[in-house]
Amino acid sequence: xxxxxxxxxxxxxxxxxxxxxxxxxxxxxxxxxxxxxxxxxxxxxxxxxxxxxxxxxxxxxxxxxxxxxxxxxxxxxxxxxxxxxxxxxxxxxxxxxxxxxxxxxxxxxxxxxxxxxxxxxxx
Numbered sequence: 569x570x571x572x573x574x575x576x577x578x579x580x581x582x583x584x585x586x587x588x589x590x591x592x593x594x595x596x597x598x599x600x601x602x603x604x605x606x607x608x609x610x611x612x613x614x615x616x617x618x619x620x621x622x623x624x625x626x627x628x629x630x631x632x633x634x635x636x637x638x639x640x641x642x643x644x645x646x647x648x649x650x651x652x653x654x655x656x657x658x659x660x661x662x663x664x665x666x667x668x669x670x671x672x673x674x675x676x677x678x679x680x681x682x683x684x685x686x687x688x689x690x691x
Contacts, residue, residue: 581630582659590615591623592660598633598649599657605644632656 585591590612597608605620624647627633632653636646649657 590619594623595632603646
C-alpha cells in the first residue's frame with residue numbers, strides 16, 4: 569500500500585526550498601534538463617555528495633522531482649522535474665523578478681540621495 573503524505577502547502581514547500589542552501593539550485597538544474605546527481609556535481613563542484621543526497625530526498629518527498637531507475641544495474645537513477653516542480657520554479661522566478669525590482673529601487677534611491685547631497689568645497 570502506498571504511503572499517503574500529509575497535505576503540505578505551497579508556502580511550506582517554497583520556504584523549504586528557499587531556506588536550505590542548494591535546494592533551489594538543484595531544482596533549477598533539473599528544470600534545465602539535468603538528470604543525474606553526477607551531472608549536478610559536475611555543474612556545482614562545491615556541493616558535497618551528502619548534501620546533494622539529502623536535498624534530492626527533500627525534493628522527492630515534496631514531489632518536485634521524480635526518480636527513475638536506469639536499466640543498467642551499475643548506473644545511477646535518473647531524476648526528472650515534475651509538473652509541481654516546474655510550478656515551484658515559476659514561483660522562484662517570480663521571487664527573482666521581485667528581487668531585481670527591489671535592487672533597482674535601491675539603486676535609484678542611492679542615486680537620488682547622491683544628486684541631492686550638497687557638495688562642500690575642499691578647504
